[in-house]
Amino acid sequence: MRKNTVNKRRCNTVINASVKVAIAREKPLPMPGEEYHC
Known part of the structure; x- marks a missing residue:
């Protein structure tokens, strides 16, 4: 879970x-969805 938080x-x-x-x-x-994959 911590890794996801850091990545976000x-x-x-x-x-x-x-x-x-x-x-x-x-x-x-x-566009957020196209340029960035969070």
């Missing part, structure tokens, strides 16, 4: 970072 946290961090980059570049956000 890592994945959320990656998504949040890429979302911030997308907002900064004013580009459309990637």
Whole structure:
């Protein structure tokens, strides 16, 4: 169970970072289900 929690946290961090980059570049956000497999 702990591994899943860690993986989700890592994945959320990656998504949040890429979302911030997308907002900064004013580009459309990637689809969560397609780009990231959490």
